[in-house]
Amino acid sequence: MDFEDPEQNEGGDAPEGNGDDTSESSSVGEKRKSEQSDEPEGKSAKTDDVDESDGPTEQERIEIFKQMLREKNVARFGNWEKELPKFAFDPRFKILPKYADRITVFEDYVRNVVVEQKQERKDKIQSAKDAASNNESLMSQLTPDMTFDQFKELIRGEEAFKILVTKDKEKVFQELVEPLKKKESEEKENNRLNAMDDFEDLLAETKGITALTPWIKARKLLEKDERFHSEFLDAKSKEDLFQKYIGLLKEESQKKKDREEAAKKRKRTTSVKNTSS
16 A cells, blocks of 8 residues: 555545535535635645744754654665655654755755765774774784684674674774784794895805705705794795805806906917017
């Protein structure tokens, strides 16, 4: 059954009489018609008796009407006739005297409700994030490797999180943990680079390692130093650094040979010139 606007039934016809009541019924009917003739035609022209000289301003009335629509969960892009049953009997329905104004504000609201809801969601998420950030006890327990389930236990009872859906709670969790993960990652990388520098120094300082030394033999020599056992370098990284070092030694050895050959060649050339002269 279709919902009827509560204002649609105002000023209805009086029930028909019978017998001696005919003249009285006719009189009442004429009176009703006389009263109805003074009313504007159509819903768009209807107004309610609201004293606008005292009380909320026009903008305040619009905001009150919109707040009612929010509280009644009016659907985004909703249709006036379909959504009307949700709020027609709310006292705030008549805060806007003109019926046409109610429809206009309604249509404006349903067009913009998506934007408003997104902003409202964003504000709630930010509010929860700020509340957590300012909670020293909570932040002190937050770790880079914490799981979302652990986080949910940590925020249990926190008022700012009670109004958030699970998806938004997880978003706050990720935004809080991300800086911790980034900091931890940067620290690990710095430690790894420092450990690499230390290992390269160790290779250069260790006697007995030449361009022909195999990794197995070099490892025994290197294991005696604590720099070899750094927690920030795995076995593959150590061997890769060793092979790189050996490559440099071979390259330097070849350059040395080339310089020696060039020197011998120059010496022979000089000797020949001296002999011929």
